[in-house]
Amino acid sequence: MITSVMPTYARAPLSFIKGEGSWLIDENSQKYLDMGAGIAVNILGHAHPDLVKALHNQAENLWHTSNLYNVPNQKKLADVLVSETFADTVFFTNSGTESMECAIKMARKFHFEKGMPERNKIITFEGSFHGRSIGMISAAGSEKLTKGFGPLLPGFVQIPFGDHDALMSAIDETVAAILIEPIQGEGGILPVPDQCLKGLRDCCDQKGILLIFDEIQCGMGRTGKLFAHEWAGVEPDIMAIAKGIGGGFPLGACLATLEAAECMTAGTHGSTYGGNPLATAVGLEVMKRVNTTEFLKNVNYLAINFRQSLEALVANHPKIFKSVRGSGLMLGIECVIPNIDVVNAGYDCKILTVPGGANVIRLLPALNISLNELKEATTRLSASASKLEASL
Ligand SMILES: Cc1ncc(COP(=O)(O)O)c(C=O)c1O
The missing domain is CATH 3.40.640.10 (Type I PLP-dependent aspartate aminotransferase-like (Major domain))
Incomplete structure (x- = not known):
């Protein structure tokens, strides 16, 4: 037996049917905050x-x-x-x-x-x-x-x-x-x-x-x-x-x-x-x-703020997260526990992240994401880390 779609991906059990900016909506009308942007692709969000x-x-x-x-x-x-x-x-x-x-x-x-x-x-x-x-x-x-x-x-x-x-x-x-x-x-x-x-x-x-x-x-x-x-x-x-x-x-x-x-x-x-x-x-x-000065300036502004909040997140959850690295809105958090567990816990809190090498979760949001959405991302990552801590 083989699936009709060749099974070369370990896919998450999620099926999205609509996208709006930094949000994806699944077939059960659940809204997810998309911090992966199709692996750094949807730089202006969904359906711009x-x-x-x-x-x-x-x-x-x-x-x-x-x-x-x-x-x-x-x-x-x-x-x-x-x-x-x-x-x-x-x-x-x-x-x-x-x-x-x-x-x-x-x-x-x-x-x-x-x-x-x-x-x-x-x-x-x-x-x-x-x-x-x-x-x-x-x-x-x-x-x-x-x-x-x-x-x-x-x-x-x-x-x-x-x-x-x-x-x-x-x-x-x-x-x-x-x-x-x-x-x-x-x-x-x-x-x-x-x-x-x-x-x-x-x-x-x-x-x-x-x-x-x-x-x-x-x-x-x-x-x-x-x-x-x-x-x-x-x-x-x-x-x-x-x-x-x-x-x-x-x-x-x-x-x-x-x-x-x-x-x-x-x-x-x-x-x-x-x-x-x-x-x-x-x-x-x-x-x-x-490619405008204002757009790129805003990416830098968002990135500085987001990075600070991620540093605090890591400090607050030392059993889950080790360190933050990267540049701009290409950020990775090295995990203490297997990164895939962190990605999966994110799904429960309706946030999408991307696993990477060296036990990292990648955060590659749309570059026109708002500061409030980035704050929401930190809140959701923190909630999923707390859930994981409770299960350790
Ligand atoms: C640095 C880098 N090079 C090459 C590729 C391959 O690109 P594609 O999957 O569009 O063929 C990727 C994809 O993730 C990448 O990140």
Whole structure:
């Protein structure tokens, strides 16, 4: 026996039928405070009227043409991304994994075109997550992701997170790129210190290696800047994004400098749906709302307040919670008891959180959540912690 939906997820027994801002309503009309936002996707909450309108307007005109032709919304969104970031050019995809695949292909082709095909190795970090394709599980390399799926794609070397010496000894004439999430998401909300990102940039510059950032989870305003790496003042050569850019509609992108992307000529890469009119109509509207000084200032304001209340929460429940970490509205609470028990107890108190690596629960709310809703989140987390304490 097998379920009609392939059972690859350990799903919570909840079925939502409607969303409003930071709230989800299930089939029994129960309202849940959504602190996961579809794993950092619904950055403007559920059913944002401007996104609904943008999608509706586009749906009435044209859904899909393929990339055989120009897609006007794609060009508009690429222009915005190019003007607001380090990048000179953008390839659109439907997901984070695909954005990462484009990044890896580009890094290898870059060196191939320069007459150095032996430079094809990509250095990655233990605990990282870049997607579920054969390429991207090979990149992350953990047994949890790769077991049973071999042979894996060769050419990836994983270094322990934060191990400078291991990194230095892995660098040689065969390295094409270093790939890193500025804040590890699935790994358990582990920020890379600014000086390490700077060090990676310097190292890549000295050795002729490309630097690739995976900002699929930490990008799009989540840390209070448009992209997390901006805090460190360093820029990548290539960057993969997805999740927040579509606000809930499947959309991703691979951004690159002119130099890195010169090798990506016609016929080298493609996608039937990537950047289709519907997805890019929504992406444009998301960028318009998120990429303003006021919006990002408000994310920082919310984040400072929320973090303070979470620190107090942790101090009040030492048998359940250990510490808070992260940046902006990408926060993790390391748990004392199994994190999944905390997530499940949250369901009873009508709050949704996301489990992560290193026994962390992730809090990745919509970026336009209100201060009152964040206070309510702390109250509900506290109530679920009290229930758990009573059962210890
Ligand atoms: C940092 C990071 N990279 C890549 C991915 C893969 O993205 P997708 O599931 O959209 O393919 C994820 C998804 O959680 C992610 O968090």
